[in-house]
Amino acid sequence: xxxxxxxxxxxxxxxxxxxxxxxxxxxxxxxxxxxxxxxxxxxxxxxxxxxxxxxxxxxxxxxxxxxxxxxxxxxxxxxxxxxxxxxxxxx
Numbered sequence: 001x002x003x004x005x006x007x008x009x010x011x012x013x014x015x016x017x018x019x020x021x022x023x024x025x026x027x028x029x030x031x032x033x034x035x036x037x038x039x040x041x042x043x044x045x046x047x048x049x050x051x052x053x054x055x056x057x058x059x060x061x062x063x064x065x066x067x068x069x070x071x072x073x074x075x076x077x078x079x080x081x082x083x084x085x086x087x088x089x090x091x
Contacts (some may be wrong), residue, residue, distance in 0.1 A: 029051065031071045038077040044067065049087040 007014065012033035015025055044053060056067060064071040072079060083090060 007069060017047075030069070030072065033076050035070055037074050040072060040074050040077060040079045042072065042081045044083045044087045046084070047086045053083065053087060 007030045009032045011030055014028050014030060016028055017022070017025055052067075056062065062070060
């Protein structure tokens with residue numbers, strides 16, 4: 001499980017060394033902060049995201065630990081998904 005998910009409800013930003021090799025350190029917003037948003041947008045782009053989108057649509061036994069995006073659930077807001085053609089359409 002990602003340590004990003006193991007934060008208390010008052011931790012809004014963490015820094016991490018994990019990620020792309022050309023990014024030595026990055027800042028991550030935590031689920032407690034994201035879920036306080038009024039309007040949360042999720043952008044999914046590129047054909048490399050097809051497999052994960054398919055799994056999110058098809059699998060019934062999914063967990064936040066396995067798919068952190070499932071932890072996005074604003075308390076008093078809405079979520080909008082924006083998925084580009086290459087990420088959604090299979091060839």
